[in-house]
Amino acid sequence: MQVEFTPTEEDHRIAKLAALAIGIHVLESAIPSPIPGIKPGLANVITLLTFVLYGWRAAVWVSLLRVVIGSVIVGTFFSPTFMLSLSGACASLVVLVVIAGSGGLGLSPIGLSIVTAMAHMAGQFGVAYALFVPHPALLGLLPVLMTAALLFGAVSGVFTCKVLARLRSP
């Protein structure tokens, strides 16, 4: 049996963007981190770009493809790291879809990036607390992690703005 599949232009676009995000994800996994859960999250720049340029559907695809394929390449597929990464991505996508549903709320990529970074961290932390370390002492890390999310979210947002400006000026 032969399955006929003709990729559309959008399929190609999503694949290219996901490949970019996966590349960043893999490069970033080589950076050591002082506390588990803190990393720059620059792959999110691609998700945000996709969201701004092509809408939330494409952003969901790019983000989930990045998490799954990125973890296969790095070697964390189905490990706790992967679970945390996936839950964070899902939380930030839910927020992104809600924002898209309410017409964007006048947010620039900087605001979007901060909101999604903090949603990512909150979702990830919730799963870590519920599944892996259900101990009150873990809550002591939450303020630090959320502060990191705010800072790195702002940085990613600025990067996204810069890239968008380049893409839009011919």
Place this chain on the structure above:
Amino acid sequence: MTKADGVVIALALVVLGYLYAAFWSNAKGAEAAILVDGVETQRWPLTQDRRIDITGRMGISQLEIKGGKVRFVASPCSGKQCVHAGRLHRSGEFAACLPNGVSVYVVGSATEFDAINF
């Protein structure tokens, strides 16, 4: 940057302030619980300095609460492990004089891990 971004950042700072206030305010242990032969006999707040003499199997163990920390000052045992345990202040920290059957641990809102491995 748009106005909405400013609102997002302001809200984020409020959330962070709340998180620090909620989870970082009482990280230190609040009370020292003293056990004789595994049974709690006394409990003292770490905020008030005091000396406590506890009679155990071999004799009197002297404990001291000072500057928010508790320690064994002296004990009739030979090893003095309890004295060498030093000053305790984090919740969950523990020191014991096993020969004398006297032990002390810090009771707080949350206990700390000895180690976390990933």
